[in-house]
Amino acid sequence: MTTLSLRPGEQLASAVCATRVVVVRTPGAEPVNLTCGGSPMVAAATAEPKDDAGQAVTLIGKRYVDAAEQVELLCTRSGSGELALDGVALTLKAAKALPASD
Structure with a gap:
């Protein structure tokens, strides 16, 4: 098992598909x-570019979070590819509701 020390702003890439993310x-x-x-x-920076022929699972512009x-x-x-943290799949972050403008 390979572990990473994440830092905000760090850019990461998948080793098996075209997925790329930025740590928020x-x-x-x-x-x-x-x-x-x-x-x-x-x-x-060290990842080789990948082409994906499969259906997109991670979607550009979306934020993914762990349960906490x-x-x-x-x-x-x-x-x-599906993003996972310690073996648990990350989920799409829900959008915050905007305040009503009466």
Whole structure:
């Protein structure tokens, strides 16, 4: 199991599909096991470009969070892999309701 110490603003890429994300929020310096499509995420600068022929699972412009909303990722390129933190799939972050303008 490969662990990463995430930092806000860090860009990560999937090793198995075209998914790319930017870290928005992290619980601190503690290492986490972040995967996409079952393989560990890698630094975007060192990743080889991938083409995806499959159906997009991660969607560009969407934010993905863990159950406690301590880790938040912004998808910058869609891909066919599912994002997971410590083996648990990340979910789409729900949009905040805007206040009513009466």
